[in-house]
Amino acid sequence: MSILLSEQKQNGKKTIADVTGPKAARLLEMGLLPGTTVEVIRSAPLGFPIEIKVRGYLLTLRKEEAECIEIE
Amino acid sequence: MSDILKNQPLTIALVGNPNTGKSTLFNALTGLKQKVGNYPGVTVERKTGSVEIDGTRHKIIDLPGTYSLNHKKVDERIAYQTLIGEYEYEETPDLAVLVLDSTNLDRNMYLATQVMDLEIPMIVLLNMSDLAEERGIEVDTNTIQKRLGVPVLPIVAKDKGDIQNVRQAIADHDLEAPKPLSWKPQQPLAEAITLITDEWLHPHTDLPDRAHPIEALRLISNNQVSDDFKNHPRREVAEEIIAKAQSQLEDAGENPTAVEVMARYKFIEQCTSNGNGNHRQEESETLSDKIDAVVTHKFLGPVILVAILLLMFQAIFSWAEPFMNLIDLFFVQAGNTVAETLPPGILNDLLVEGIIAGLGGVVIFLPQIMFLFFFISILEGTGYMARAAFVMDGFMTRIGLHGRSVVPLMSGFACAVPGIMAARTIESWSDRLITIMVLPFMACSARLPVYALMISAFVPNENAFGFISMQGLTFFGLYIFGIVMAILAAWVMKMFFTDGESTPFMMELPSYKMPKWSAVFYNMFERGWIFVKEAGKIIMAISIVLWFLASYPKVEVPDSITNSTTTTEASFNAQESASSYKLKHSYAGQIGQFIEPVIKPLGFDWKIGIGLITSFAAREVMVGTLNTIYSVGESGGNTTTLKQKLINDKDPDTGEAVFSTLSAISLMVFFALAMQCMSTLAIVRRETNSWKWPAIMFIYMTALAYICSLVVYQGGQALGW
Ligand SMILES: Nc1nc2c(ncn2[C@@H]2O[C@H](COP(=O)(O)OP(=O)(O)O)[C@@H](O)[C@H]2O)c(=O)[nH]1
Ligand SMILES: [Mg+2]
Numbered sequence: 001m002s003i004l005l006s007e008q009k010q011n012g013k014k015t016i017a018d019v020t021g022p023k024a025a026r027l028l029e030m031g032l033l034p035g036t037t038v039e040v041i042r043s044a045p046l047g048f049p050i051e052i053k054v055r056g057y058l059l060t061l062r063k064e065e066a067e068c069i070e071i072e
Numbered sequence: 073m074s075d076i077l078k079n080q081p082l083t084i085a086l087v088g089n090p091n092t093g094k095s096t097l098f099n100a101l102t103g104l105k106q107k108v109g110n111y112p113g114v115t116v117e118r119k120t121g122s123v124e125i126d127g128t129r130h131k132i133i134d135l136p137g138t139y140s141l142n143h144k145k146v147d148e149r150i151a152y153q154t155l156i157g158e159y160e161y162e163e164t165p166d167l168a169v170l171v172l173d174s175t176n177l178d179r180n181m182y183l184a185t186q187v188m189d190l191e192i193p194m195i196v197l198l199n200m201s202d203l204a205e206e207r208g209i210e211v212d213t214n215t216i217q218k219r220l221g222v223p224v225l226p227i228v229a230k231d232k233g234d235i236q237n238v239r240q241a242i243a244d245h246d247l248e249a250p251k252p253l254s255w256k257p258q259q260p261l262a263e264a265i266t267l268i269t270d271e272w273l274h275p276h277t278d279l280p281d282r283a284h285p286i287e288a289l290r291l292i293s294n295n296q297v298s299d300d301f302k303n304h305p306r307r308e309v310a311e312e313i314i315a316k317a318q319s320q321l322e323d324a325g326e327n328p329t330a331v332e333v334m335a336r337y338k339f340i341e342q343c344t345s346n347g348n349g350n351h352r353q354e355e356s357e358t359l360s361d362k363i364d365a366v367v368t369h370k371f372l373g374p375v376i377l378v379a380i381l382l383l384m385f386q387a388i389f390s391w392a393e394p395f396m397n398l399i400d401l402f403f404v405q406a407g408n409t410v411a412e413t414l415p416p417g418i419l420n421d422l423l424v425e426g427i428i429a430g431l432g433g434v435v436i437f438l439p440q441i442m443f444l445f446f447f448i449s450i451l452e453g454t455g456y457m458a459r460a461a462f463v464m465d466g467f468m469t470r471i472g473l474h475g476r477s478v479v480p481l482m483s484g485f486a487c488a489v490p491g492i493m494a495a496r497t498i499e500s501w502s503d504r505l506i507t508i509m510v511l512p513f514m515a516c517s518a519r520l521p522v523y524a525l526m527i528s529a530f531v532p533n534e535n536a537f538g539f540i541s542m543q544g545l546t547f548f549g550l551y552i553f554g555i556v557m558a559i560l561a562a563w564v565m566k567m568f569f570t571d572g573e574s575t576p577f578m579m580e581l582p583s584y585k586m587p588k589w590s591a592v593f594y595n596m597f598e599r600g601w602i603f604v605k606e607a608g609k610i611i612m613a614i615s616i617v618l619w620f621l622a623s624y625p626k627v628e629v630p631d632s633i634t635n636s637t638t639t640t641e642a643s644f645n646a647q648e649s650a651s652s653y654k655l656k657h658s659y660a661g662q663i664g665q666f667i668e669p670v671i672k673p674l675g676f677d678w679k680i681g682i683g684l685i686t687s688f689a690a691r692e693v694m695v696g697t698l699n700t701i702y703s704v705g706e707s708g709g710n711t712t713t714l715k716q717k718l719i720n721d722k723d724p725d726t727g728e729a730v731f732s733t734l735s736a737i738s739l740m741v742f743f744a745l746a747m748q749c750m751s752t753l754a755i756v757r758r759e760t761n762s763w764k765w766p767a768i769m770f771i772y773m774t775a776l777a778y779i780c781s782l783v784v785y786q787g788g789q790a791l792g793w
Contacts, residue, residue, distance in 0.1 A: 019330070025293055028333040029140045030578060031179045045370050046466030049577060057176040058581035060462050065578055
């Protein structure tokens with residue numbers, strides 16, 4: 001069963017199941033591939049953007065982008 | 073380098089992701105031999121310079137930072153087109169120097185593998201190797217070099233010895249290009265590339281051959297292909313071929329959007345000798361993480377940001393003031409000296425009141441611009457700026473802006489000019505444009521003298537509810553009014569200009585670093601110089617026009633004004649009356665009177681009309697103009713007497729007071745909204761690289777000002793105020 005990265009509430013490590021939707025191409029290029037581990041670190045004051053760690057660097061995603069990522 | 077090519081001057085392009093140290097390297101290589109400008113027609117800054125190696129002078133281009141060559145944004149497109157030699161405003165590079173961040177190699181190598189496909193000779197620099205070492209990240213330079221087949225060099229861009237190695241590597245380069253597709257796409261993808269190249273790119277486009285693989289891959293992965301070919305005559309052919317390639321891939325069980333990226337990352341992971349791309353997630357908390365836990369904290373984060381913004385605001389607002397006063401004094405003195413040494417006449421007037429005063433009007437901005445960029449360079453250099461954007465983005469997107477809009481908007485309270493220059497830190501073009509377009513609504517310091525005069529004259533000095541000063545409340549209200557209008561305008565504009573393809577936010581948070589002080593100071597002076605050079609000309613030209621309008625035609629002052637009495641007191645007054653008389657009969661005076669019917673419904677008479685014309689130089693000029701019109705003596709030329717004259721001014725025909733509290737409020741509303749600042753327009757022209765946006769800004773802001781003042785004045789009268 002997979003859920004969207006934008007919907008999960010807990011911080012911590014997750015594995016990406018799939019990347020789809022309008023922003024998929026750019027997310028993939030940034031190294032967010034199916035099978036890659038991402039760590040959700042925190043969310044900004046109003047809930048979004050969220051800050052994640054992937055391949056050793058920190059990236060922030062708005063809601064529309066986090067919605068393109070399915071996690072296992 | 074082979075003997076034939078030795079000593080051949082090369083064009084070298086620096087390529088890399090944002091924040092990898094390209095500019096640091098560029099500065100280290102070129103020293104002060106650099107030029108900065110804009111690429112024509114777009115708002116991307118172009119930096120070029122030159123470096124001498126072994127007696128040969130090579131040209132270096134600091135290309136815009138980019139994560140990939142799949143050009144969705146203008147700066148990516150410029151980097152891509154330059155590398156394939158198809159960008160008409162840039163020379164084709166002979167050598168690409170890839171600057172990669174060693175602490176983040178996977179993602180940085182992605183771009184490197186793309187550039188390798190372009191068959192351009194290249195050198196790969198693994199920068200920030202000091203940070204990688206500090207964090208225990210192992211980088212196997214030999215493996216990477218073997219796999220990529222190009223020279224690979226670990227460096228620290230701040231280190232002199234390493235820079236020498238880079239120069240040596242450039243000198244030693246054999247200028248052989250790497251083989252394309254060395255990341256070995258699998259059978260189905262390779263076939264799709266061939267299909268598109270043979271059936272579309274080769275016969276139907278004039279792209280150079282070396283751009284074919286990248287272009288084919290871009291088309292395969294693109295799920296909105298039709299956008300690219302909207303106006304292409306063979307559009308159907310292209311779409312058909314691309315669809316065919318995509319469905320072949322799907323039949324082979326591949327996802328056309330992902331297949332290329334996954335293959336590249338697989339290759340990269342072999343270079344960085346790790347299986348799944350995850351080995352580098354350090355378990356221990358770094359110092360950077362600890363700082364982040366505080367500054368991006370849900371509650372503390374915004375508090376810290378506000379404190380920093382207040383400090384910056386304080387700096388540009390009040391620390392800049394003594395410098396501005398000095399500049400003012402200097403130009404007044406210079407003007408006086410020239411006025412006294414040259415024989416009186418047109419040339420004298422033009423020099424003193426036109427050129428020297430205009431020059432002073434340009435230089436006066438430098439303290440604020442330089443203070444602001446001093447802070448911005450530090451915030452960017454340390455990595456804090458991205459955190460500030462992260463913290464604010466939730467709030468700012470709700471009003472149609474971007475997390476990075478906060479600093480420019482805040483600077484706008486001091487002065488719109490540095491604020492608009494600061495908007496360049498916003499990457500997305502539509503967000504940057506909206507920020508620029510609404511920024512002049514922030515109540516800048518040039519409005520203060522006008523507000524102060526009108527409030528002290530026409531808002532009763534009483535307390536509401538016994539303790540809130542009405543005058544203070546009006547002041548505060550005007551600030552809030554500006555902010556609210558900016559928010560509304562941003563919200564409306566958001567509906568009109570979206571990028572179309574909506575560039576993603578996806579912002580990298582670079583690790584914290586100590587700023588490089590030389591870079592901070594360099595940036596500060598560079599921004600100041602750009603302002604003087606590019607906005608300065610426009611400001612000078614308009615100043616001279618305004619001076620001309622306010623000083624010509626020269627009229628004979630009637631005897632009744634010049635020679636009425638001989639007592640010193642009276643002749644002093646008469647002197648002032650003469651200049652008032654001259655202004656009223658100048659072109660500016662005539663225009664002021666001419667537009668009176670238009671501004672009458674706002675509660676303004678022709679005297680305000682003249683002020684609206686002259687204050688286009690800068691809003692605070694309004695006060696000086698009113699001083700002249702009302703013949704307020706220089707010695708008593710403080711606002712108290714002007715204030716009295718404004719209050720006592722009666723319409724000669726009806727005997728009614730010219731100003732009321734209502735017309736004063738109407739005037740302040742007009743000042744809050746109207747685009748009455750040539751310097752702002754000049755810098756918008758520079759930053760947007762076209763006259764279109766300053767023109768739109770002028771029209772929409774002034775129209776809005778007119779409508780709001782009209783509503784206030786007419787509404788107020790209807791209510792019997
Ligand atoms: N520790 C360290 N910092 C570096 C190095 N190279 C650049 N920096 C810093 O990284 C930041 C970004 O550098 P910059 O040249 O502006 O990157 P650009 O965006 O690629 O032009 C600046 O604060 C530099 O001082 C390096 O080799 N080591
Ligand atoms: Mg740079």
